[in-house]
Amino acid sequence: MNAVPANRIITLLSAIVLVISGFQTIAQAQNPIEDAIQQLNSDAVRGYLQPMVTSVGADLNSGVFHSAEITDGISLKLELIAMGTLIGDAEKMYSVTAPSPFNQTPVQSATIFGNQGTIVHGPVPGIDYQFQNGQLKLSIVPLAVPQVTVGNFFGTQAVIRYVPIPEVNNFPKSTFFGIGVRHSISRYLPGVPVDLAGSVFYQKISIGDLMEEKTMSIGGQASKSFSLLTLYGGLQLESSTMTLDYTYKGYGAVGQPHIHMDIDGENNVRATLGLGLNLIILHVSGDVNFGNVTVVSGAVAFGI
Amino acid sequence: MNRFLGALLIVAAGLAVFHGCDLLTDFPIILNGSVEPGALRVDLNTPLPIQYQTSSSVDLSQVKNAATSDVDSVRFYNLTVRIDSNSTPNSTISGSIIVDGDTLVTMNNMKTSVFSSERSIFSTSITGWQYHVAGVETLIGALRNSRTVTLTTTLNSLTQPIHCTIHIKVYGQLFVANK
Numbered sequence: 153m154n155a156v157p158a159n160r161i162i163t164l165l166s167a168i169v170l171v172i173s174g175f176q177t178i179a180q181a182q183n184p185i186e187d188a189i190q191q192l193n194s195d196a197v198r199g200y201l202q203p204m205v206t207s208v209g210a211d212l213n214s215g216v217f218h219s220a221e222i223t224d225g226i227s228l229k230l231e232l233i234a235m236g237t238l239i240g241d242a243e244k245m246y247s248v249t250a251p252s253p254f255n256q257t258p259v260q261s262a263t264i265f266g267n268q269g270t271i272v273h274g275p276v277p278g279i280d281y282q283f284q285n286g287q288l289k290l291s292i293v294p295l296a297v298p299q300v301t302v303g304n305f306f307g308t309q310a311v312i313r314y315v316p317i318p319e320v321n322n323f324p325k326s327t328f329f330g331i332g333v334r335h336s337i338s339r340y341l342p343g344v345p346v347d348l349a350g351s352v353f354y355q356k357i358s359i360g361d362l363m364e365e366k367t368m369s370i371g372g373q374a375s376k377s378f379s380l381l382t383l384y385g386g387l388q389l390e391s392s393t394m395t396l397d398y399t400y401k402g403y404g405a406v407g408q409p410h411i412h413m414d415i416d417g418e419n420n421v422r423a424t425l426g427l428g429l430n431l432i433i434l435h436v437s438g439d440v441n442f443g444n445v446t447v448v449s450g451a452v453a454f455g456i
Numbered sequence: 457m458n459r460f461l462g463a464l465l466i467v468a469a470g471l472a473v474f475h476g477c478d479l480l481t482d483f484p485i486i487l488n489g490s491v492e493p494g495a496l497r498v499d500l501n502t503p504l505p506i507q508y509q510t511s512s513s514v515d516l517s518q519v520k521n522a523a524t525s526d527v528d529s530v531r532f533y534n535l536t537v538r539i540d541s542n543s544t545p546n547s548t549i550s551g552s553i554i555v556d557g558d559t560l561v562t563m564n565n566m567k568t569s570v571f572s573s574e575r576s577i578f579s580t581s582i583t584g585w586q587y588h589v590a591g592v593e594t595l596i597g598a599l600r601n602s603r604t605v606t607l608t609t610t611l612n613s614l615t616q617p618i619h620c621t622i623h624i625k626v627y628g629q630l631f632v633a634n635k
Contacts, residue, residue, distance in 0.1 A: 187485050187524075187632070253534075253578040268483055274533065275578050276589055278596045281533050282629060285483035401522065402488045403534070403627060404574065 188264070188284050191402040194411050199246030200284060201394075201415060203263050204293070205365070206445055207237035209392020209417030211295040212330070212355050212367045215449040216311060218428045218437040219382050220347040220375035222304045222336035229435070229455030231299040236292040238446045239265050244286065251403045254281050262286040292448075297328070301455075307336030311353060330355035330367075337372075349373045367392040367417075373424075382428040384439070392417030419444045484528060484631040489519035493607055496622040497541075504614040508551075511609075517602035519628040527630045532599040534627040535560065538574040542620035545569035549618065550584075551611040553577075553591075556598070560591030565613075568620050599628050 192200055215233035244266035247258045254272050261270035266286035273280055303309025313330035332353030338344060351371050358364040371388030393416050400409045426439025435453040440446065493512040500508060520527045537553075545568055552562045561577040564584035577587040598605045607624060 187487060191486065191488050251534075253576045253580065267481070269486065275580075275587075276592045278593065279533055279578070280531065282486055282531075284486050286481050287483070287485070287634070288479055289481045290479060405488075406574075 186398070188287050189396075190398055190400065191284055193400060193402055193404075194413055196248050196284075197396070197411070198413070198415055199248055200263050201396075202246065202418065203239065203243035203265050204288075205392065205394045205415045206417040206419050207239065207243070207293040208295065208365060208394070209367050209390075210237045210419040210422075210441070210443065210445050210447045211235045211293060212297075212357075212365070212392065213353070213369045213388070213390040213419070213422070214441055214447045215297070215299070215439075215451055216332060216351055216353050216369065216371070217334060217349070217373050217384070217386065218426065218435065218439070218451055218453070219377075219384050220336075220338070220349040220373040220386075221377065221382075222307050222309055222334060222338075222347075222349055224304055224307060227302065227304045227309060227456055229301045229453045231301065231435075231451050231453035232296065233299055233449060233451040234294065234296040235447055235449035236294040238448070239291050239293060243445070248283060250281050250283070259283075264288050265290060297330075299330075299451075301453075303334075304336075307339045309334050311351070313355065326357070326359045328355075328357045332369075334373075346374045346376045363394070363396060365392060365394040371424075377430075380430055382430060382437075384424070384426045384428060384437075386424045388422045388424065390420060390422065392419070419447075422447070480634050482634060484633050487522050487630040487632060489522040489530070489628045489630045490625050491516060491518040491521075492623060492625045496609060496624070498611070498618050498620055498622060500611075500614060500618045502617060504617070506612070506614075508611040508614065509608060511606055513604050513606055514626065515604045516599045516626065516628075517604075519599060519626065520602065520630060523630050523632050525632055528633050529631045530599055530602065531629045531631070532596045532626070533629055535577045535595065536574045536625045536627070537561075537571050537577070538623045538625070539568050539571035539620045540623070542568050542572070544617055544619050545572070547616040547618045549611050550613045551609070553624065554608040554610070555591050555594050556605050558591040558594040559588040560595065560607075561585065561587045568618065571622075574625070595626070599626070 189197055214235040244263055245260045246263050248261050249256055249258045250272045254274055259270050261283035262285060264287050269283035269285045271280050271282045297313050300312045301309055311332040315328040317326040319325040332351055334349055334351040337348035337350055353369045355367045356364060369388050369390035371386050373386035375382050375384035393414050395414050397412050400411050422441045422443035424439050424441045426437055428437035433454055433456060438450040440448050493514040496510055519530060547568050548565050549568060550564050553560045566584045570582060
């Protein structure tokens with residue numbers, strides 16, 4: 153068995169911490185992303201952050217399966233899954249209105265992934281209002297998670313994701329947890345030439361008490377093996393919701409107004425197409441997912 | 457298939473370099489800063505004076521207090537007036553707000569209740585309320601240079617008692633370098 157180099161595992165786990173750190177920066181510490189968000193009222197922050205909520209949710213809802221075959225017998229796999237949502241031009245702009253007394257006609261301005269914020273001219277030369285600039289230069293939003301798949305009992309297997317991060321240096325205690333169930337449909341349709349399965353999966357990332365994102369997915373999968381190769385695909389309904397809590401410090405803020413709001417991800421349906429390579433206890437796979445956004449993912453798994 | 461594999465390689469490469477990579481754009485963070493000269497309490501009973509005037513110094517550099525790191529530039533974008541603790545909401549006021557000798561805004565026969573919510577000097581929906589370019593330009597320059605200005609509030613043509621507190625607030629956008 154070829155072990156994954158330790159430094160590679162560390163890099164991938166670092167990616168998990170870094171993404172969760174990204175959430176943490178929004179939730180608490182003094183940092184550019186948090187500063188940028190605190191200037192936005194509830195209407196503007198929704199548009200500004202929407203692409204990030206959608207992309208992170210789409211990432212989390214990826215990589216749950218790499219085959220629809222769930223044959224009864226002992227099965228245990230430890231997986232490392234990497235995924236990335238592609239950021240296109242549509243994710244870089246949103247519609248927003250300047251505060252009164254500036255022109256109330258909505259304009260297109262930069263999201264958190266965009267470029268310079270749009271400038272609206274005021275009634276007097278030299279009086280301008282500029283919307284928040286984009287802060288993240290990403291063409292893809294990456295994420296990596298560890299996953300354990302255990303089964304298969306009566307055509308059923310459990311899928312678990314878990315990353316606990318203890319409180320360290322003012323970084324609040326954070327938890328990433330996911331749990332799901334996959335069940336073989338082929339056992340009821342023995343004449344079908346492909347393997348069929350269905351799944352339900354729930355995940356939650358919590359950063360202290362300040363922010364969390366939850367996802368849920370329900371999907372159907374199909375696959376066909378050809379010697380060492382497995383071709384797989386699926387259709388999935390999914391949802392993601394980020395809950396934000398922050399103090400608004402923008403125009404018109406009186407006192408310390410607190411904003412608490414939920415932002416739903418826009419990726420609700422996806423089609424998956426992937427290819428896997430099975431080398432006894434080493435399994436490598438990759439797939440592309442098409443929905444409101446495009447997500448690519450890859451996985452390395454060890455086990456049977 | 458080549459683009460698919462390429463995308464997977466991008467994910468792998470992105471993860472490999474993600475940690476420690478500079479993900480932030482070069483665009484500055486834009487913060488909202490503001491400063492108030494302090495509440496102006498007005499208590500005028502009969503017999504009313506011909507004119508009431510009060511002045512206060514405003515250190516415009518305090519607009520930058522909203523930033524926790526160095527501010528590259530400041531841009532003035534609004535000045536607002538709000539009146540609270542007002543026991544004479546139907547009393548009318550006329551007068552002006554002047555900055556360093558230049559008229560910023562004039563008021564003509566306006567009820568004090570109009571300012572129960574924060575009102576911009578640039579608002580065009582308020583009858584009797586007019587900003588003046590000269591004063592605005594003075595404020596733009598003063599904020600850009602972070603200097604102290606004198607705001608003078610004058611009320612004249614008084615016909616009714618006035619008991620209220622006037623709040624004037626100067627707003628600026630702070631451009632903070634992304635580090």
